[in-house]
Ligand SMILES: Nc1ncnc2c1ncn2[C@@H]1O[C@H](COP(=O)(O)OP(=O)(O)O)[C@@H](O)[C@H]1O
Ligand code: SF4
């Protein structure tokens with residue numbers, strides 16, 4: 100079995116909601132991430148998908164300790180990060196880097212590329228002098244397919260796809276083990292998206308990187324991911340190997356997301372069953388009782404309001420739905436039937 104590089108256990112990130120004129124009173128919490136456990140094997144890619152606002156970015160940021168977790172554990176290569184003293188955390192930060200959605204807003208427009216890529220190196224004390232750092236940066240530019248003359252240019256002189264390559268180079272230059280790519284291609288033209296995903300894939304193979312790739316679009320993570328997790332309102336509702344998940348989604352929410360993806364074959368496309376989701380994502384400050392998906396689930400029943408479904412192992416998938424077997428036409432184990440009738 101592959102060794103786990105990332106282990107997240109029952110992670111929670113709550114943001115306080117405050118109100119008041121002179122003194123802020125906490126009147127509630129946005130439960131952006133509410134009990135997520137997952138692990139990522141060394142050299143593997145975990146694809147995290149879900150609608151906008153379900154907590155994907157907050158989870159990614161909490162993994163990198165950019166948002167302090169409210170509760171739970173995060174281990175990187177066995178090292179618990181959430182309780183690590185600041186100095187020791189600094190040393191760990193080099194091992195994990197982030198690639199952002201919009202390279203334009205994450206790259207300082209007043210700095211040239213050499214200066215942008217030097218920042219992290221200087222901060223972590225890598226490279227004895229400017230020449231050494233320049234050599235390292237030049238090699239990194241080669242790796243991401245950018246010309247060396249890019250060194251003296253500014254972000255606005257590049258296309259969207261090239262800017263994302265600069266964003267990737269900025270993460271890569273520090274030789275990280277883990278990269279969190281938060282919607283790395285969402286801001287790019289569809290024609291460029293595949294190039295950037297392929298580049299990430301190639302870099303992973305040549306450098307042995309581990310990825311958490313976040314996307315709201317299921318198609319984006321499909322081919323690059325070993326495992327895919329589907330998030331809804333702060334929690335995972337299904338997790339499976341990429342092949343299993345796309346071949347046979349078991350959670351009603353995953354089915355609905357999949358049914359919204361057009362199929363290139365016109366015959367299949369015509370017969371494609373679409374599951375339309377009612378309403379909007381409920382507020383993570385006031386989630387529905389029981390199953391959080393119940394207000395939009397076409398199959399919701401009484402038990403769904405009373406009891407929050409845990410992730411259970413069903414045919415190799417982890418699924419959080421009381422009725423997953425029944426909905427998928429899988430025989431329900433006898434013990435389950437007994438507990439269901441009460
Ligand atoms: N710093 C913050 N303060 C308060 N609420 C936040 C903050 N960051 C995110 N949120 C809220 O947490 C929820 C999840 O946000 P986010 O993680 O950005 O979702 P996603 O990346 O899936 O779109 C949203 O309701 C968002 O408004
Ligand atoms: S537990 Fe109930 S509401 Fe939730 S997904 Fe399953 S059937 Fe739908």
Ligand SMILES: [Mg+2]
Pocket residue numbers: 152155156157281
């Ligand atoms: Mg996000």
